[in-house]
Amino acid sequence: MSTHNQDVSLECEVAVVGGGVMGSSAAHYLAEAGRDTVLIDQFPLPHSRGSSGGHTRITRLANYGHPALTAIMKDSFDQWLQLEHQSGVRLFRPAPLLAVGLNSSENSAPALDNVKASIHASGGTPEALDVATTNQRFRTSFPSNYKAVVDPSAGVLMADKCLKALQNLFINNGGRVLDGWPVTSIIPGKTVELRGPKGRVRAQAVVLCPGPWAGTLLDSLGVQLPVRTEKIGVYYWKVRDSKTPAFTFIDLSRPENHFYALPDYEYPGYMKVCYHAGPQTDPDERDKVDMSAIQRKAEEYVKNFFPCLEPKPSVVESCMYTVTPDESFVLDRHPLHHNLVFGAGFSGTGFKIAPACGKALARMAMGLQPQLDFSPFGFSRFNRSKL
Numbered sequence: 132m133s134t135h136n137q138d139v140s141l142e143c144e145v146a147v148v149g150g151g152v153m154g155s156s157a158a159h160y161l162a163e164a165g166r167d168t169v170l171i172d173q174f175p176l177p178h179s180r181g182s183s184g185g186h187t188r189i190t191r192l193a194n195y196g197h198p199a200l201t202a203i204m205k206d207s208f209d210q211w212l213q214l215e216h217q218s219g220v221r222l223f224r225p226a227p228l229l230a231v232g233l234n235s236s237e238n239s240a241p242a243l244d245n246v247k248a249s250i251h252a253s254g255g256t257p258e259a260l261d262v263a264t265t266n267q268r269f270r271t272s273f274p275s276n277y278k279a280v281v282d283p284s285a286g287v288l289m290a291d292k293c294l295k296a297l298q299n300l301f302i303n304n305g306g307r308v309l310d311g312w313p314v315t316s317i318i319p320g321k322t323v324e325l326r327g328p329k330g331r332v333r334a335q336a337v338v339l340c341p342g343p344w345a346g347t348l349l350d351s352l353g354v355q356l357p358v359r360t361e362k363i364g365v366y367y368w369k370v371r372d373s374k375t376p377a378f379t380f381i382d383l384s385r386p387e388n389h390f391y392a393l394p395d396y397e398y399p400g401y402m403k404v405c406y407h408a409g410p411q412t413d414p415d416e417r418d419k420v421d422m423s424a425i426q427r428k429a430e431e432y433v434k435n436f437f438p439c440l441e442p443k444p445s446v447v448e449s450c451m452y453t454v455t456p457d458e459s460f461v462l463d464r465h466p467l468h469h470n471l472v473f474g475a476g477f478s479g480t481g482f483k484i485a486p487a488c489g490k491a492l493a494r495m496a497m498g499l500q501p502q503l504d505f506s507p508f509g510f511s512r513f514n515r516s517k518l
């Protein structure tokens with residue numbers, strides 16, 4: 132239902148604001164549970180203005196974040212495979228993850244140890260590699276103070292297909308989509324009223340997954356989420372060494388080296404290598420910021436460590452992260468209005484965990500507890516509210 136010029140007046144059990152991967156996942160699980168649900172997005176779907184656009188994302192068991200994520204990542208990993216089965220569309224393509232860090236005398240050794248422990252905890256078998264084997268197998272050129280761990284279960288989620296699969300399953304279960312409809316105000320109550328430029332949607336519960344717009348939307352409800360929107364440069368590099376295997380990659384050596392890479396599953400013959408941070412931007416004016424320093428940094432990195440690639444990117448795209456101060460997401464209820472729940476601030480790592488997060492949000496909107504432990508990701512850790 133695309134409604135650009137029509138007046139809207141809808142009633143439903145649950146409204147989900149945000150048609151990115153989080154909102155689409157929550158909407159899917161709500162419709163699957165038999166709830167009359169409307170999925171709302173400000174732009175006509177699909178679009179590339181948020182954080183879920185593009186073709187590929189890394190998924191893996193290896194966890195280098197909060198320990199509670201190990202179970203959330205494992206559960207999501209299994210649910211993506213289940214969604215693949217349900218939708219009949221190939222959503223996951225295997226590609227082992229190469230995680231590199233500095234060797235034991237330097238500060239990233241614990242990060243690699245955590246990676247190994249989380250793979251074990253998820254039932255996988257990590258492989259520890261010395262730098263010579265790493266460089267030979269992956270056609271890289273890391274120096275001798277590096278070491279590596281391989282997560283053989285990792286791979287690539289075909290992001291646009293994942294989004295479409297979630298939305299199709301939602302619609303097949305009776306869900307309604309209202310796109311091209313920005314929610315301009317939210318009036319809390321036993322029945323929540325969402326107002327747009329034309330008309331209104333009334334719901335018994337609302338799930339908010341507004342991505343880069345989370346700061347503004349939640350602030351209007353008295354919830355001051357300390358999030359920052361960053362523009363991320365997405366760079367594709369032509370593969371010049373035909374022996375380069377298909378692999379995913381993350382550098383945990385130092386914050387300034389926090390690059391990641393994906394194989395050429397998106398554009399054949401081009402690997403994606405990106406820096407995991409970018410300049411702050413307004414989500415409504417994303418492309419006003421200057422990306423030249425980030426691109427230079429990426430070129431330097433590829434020149435130093437990826438001799439298998441040409442040293443200049445052939446294709447440049449962009450996307451946005453919504454980053455919290457501790458780079459962990461927030462998944463919670465509104466402190467006063469418990470029929471308003473929200474998931475935001477996924478800090479550039481949310482795609483892989485969208486099934487578990489969406490299911491948790493769906494359960495919370497139905498008045499149930501999440502099945503997994505999301506307590507470390509509550510809003511109260513930032514202790515900010517105008518309420």
Ligand SMILES: Cc1cc2nc3c(=O)[nH]c(=O)nc-3n(C[C@H](O)[C@H](O)[C@H](O)COP(=O)(O)OP(=O)(O)OC[C@H]3O[C@@H](n4cnc5c(N)ncnc54)[C@H](O)[C@@H]3O)c2cc1C
Nearest residue numbers: 149151152153173181182183189314342450477481482483
């Ligand atoms: C370049 C890049 C690479 C990434 N790589 C990975 C990776 O390898 N692995 C991984 O797990 N994650 C990765 N991520 C992160 C992941 O993609 C995001 O965490 C995830 O997509 C966030 O989804 P979302 O639904 O929260 O936000 P979005 O996709 O931004 O969705 C929010 C939606 O809300 C809508 N909206 C906002 N306000 C309103 C309003 N007022 N009314 C109506 N609609 C509204 C927006 O239009 C938008 O469609 C990457 C992100 C980027 C940008």
